[in-house]
Amino acid sequence: MAKKITDNISWVGKTDWELKMFHGNELSTRRGSSYNAYLLRGISKTVLIDTVWGPYDQEFVSRLRQEIPLEKIDAVVMQHNESDHSGALAELLREIPGTPVYCTAKGEAILRGHYHQEWNFVKVKTGDKLDLGGGESLTFVEAPMLHWPDTMFSYYDGCGGVLFSNDGFGQHYASESLFNDEVPESEMMEEAEKYFANILAPFCPMVTRKVNEILAMNLPLKMICPSHGVIWRKDPESIVKQYLVWADAYALNQVTIVYDTMWNSTRQMAEAIARGIRDAAPQVTVKLFNAAKEDKNDILTEVFHSRALLAGSPTINNGYSYAIAGLLEMVKGMKLKKKAGAAFGSYGWSGEGTRLLSALLTEAGFAVVDEGIRAQWVPDSAALAACEEYGRSFISKLQ
Numbered sequence: 001m002a003k004k005i006t007d008n009i010s011w012v013g014k015t016d017w018e019l020k021m022f023h024g025n026e027l028s029t030r031r032g033s034s035y036n037a038y039l040l041r042g043i044s045k046t047v048l049i050d051t052v053w054g055p056y057d058q059e060f061v062s063r064l065r066q067e068i069p070l071e072k073i074d075a076v077v078m079q080h081n082e083s084d085h086s087g088a089l090a091e092l093l094r095e096i097p098g099t100p101v102y103c104t105a106k107g108e109a110i111l112r113g114h115y116h117q118e119w120n121f122v123k124v125k126t127g128d129k130l131d132l133g134g135g136e137s138l139t140f141v142e143a144p145m146l147h148w149p150d151t152m153f154s155y156y157d158g159c160g161g162v163l164f165s166n167d168g169f170g171q172h173y174a175s176e177s178l179f180n181d182e183v184p185e186s187e188m189m190e191e192a193e194k195y196f197a198n199i200l201a202p203f204c205p206m207v208t209r210k211v212n213e214i215l216a217m218n219l220p221l222k223m224i225c226p227s228h229g230v231i232w233r234k235d236p237e238s239i240v241k242q243y244l245v246w247a248d249a250y251a252l253n254q255v256t257i258v259y260d261t262m263w264n265s266t267r268q269m270a271e272a273i274a275r276g277i278r279d280a281a282p283q284v285t286v287k288l289f290n291a292a293k294e295d296k297n298d299i300l301t302e303v304f305h306s307r308a309l310l311a312g313s314p315t316i317n318n319g320y321s322y323a324i325a326g327l328l329e330m331v332k333g334m335k336l337k338k339k340a341g342a343a344f345g346s347y348g349w350s351g352e353g354t355r356l357l358s359a360l361l362t363e364a365g366f367a368v369v370d371e372g373i374r375a376q377w378v379p380d381s382a383a384l385a386a387c388e389e390y391g392r393s394f395i396s397k398l399q
């Protein structure tokens, strides 16, 4: 059912408590998610902003009908047309054909590519306004690659200023509460960071540019309404500023060690390297993850906020393990900046895994500090001592 945000804005989205994976199997969503759609009732025009994911299209339209006679919707604003937001549009427009669909030029192309329909598209660009009557309007701001080419934000100048930001400032976070001041801050921020790391990190330069552009407009801002998760009602500027921090080669004083292991040799190496780092630099947070066992997206979030990544794999079939290869492929896609790296691993005979892993780290944009460390067969106490010494040496190169 619809939930009231202000006297004239209602949330008409869908909370998806059972969602565990998003983007196919690419992104874990441990706390579910929501597909936020908003109904904005202006003096002379009523506008629907975004819809919900396809599996919920009938439920969405039926609940929307309980909130407003559908023919009273004057326009639909599609800020971004990935299926989680546009999935219910076809069902809705079957009921109210001819309703104008406001979107960017790229948005129209994507909607045509997805749904193959001749809808009443109204193309908009930055600065275009939709007059809502009573001197109020919705102003569109294109935000390409945040995170698709079609993305735009919409700024409502009523209610003290409301920014509808679609995926920007979102969290995959299901909640019966609508607002950031009604949920535990730590879990909400954990999800906001995971969302940024896994979805927006590749586009950091665009994030910085767009956020600064919006800040320079000096617009009153009472709320930010994203398309996933809770609304930023309390101190909405804080997430805007946090985005600038996250987008600027973000790094805590953390080293993340990600490894895979077949018979525990590489695991023992990882743990010995961690001991060495901690011994030489107790102020550094060191975290270890088995890439084959831990949630890949949680690991990516840890890498996102680390200064350095140590990647370990046994040599297998003249290469490295499937789990490490998959994880580093995802890390490469994040286009992280100013992070150090190195490789390590056990081997039996050929032993080229560590060298190939170093090359993979370089390809992923890491400054590889040395040739890494290897251990043959099962590391004995001398080999483990060498790994500890390697950890001390590695951290000293980052100081």
Ligand code: FEO
Binding pocket: 080, 082, 083, 084, 085, 147, 148, 167, 227, 228
């Ligand atoms: Fe939430 Fe890019 O869709």
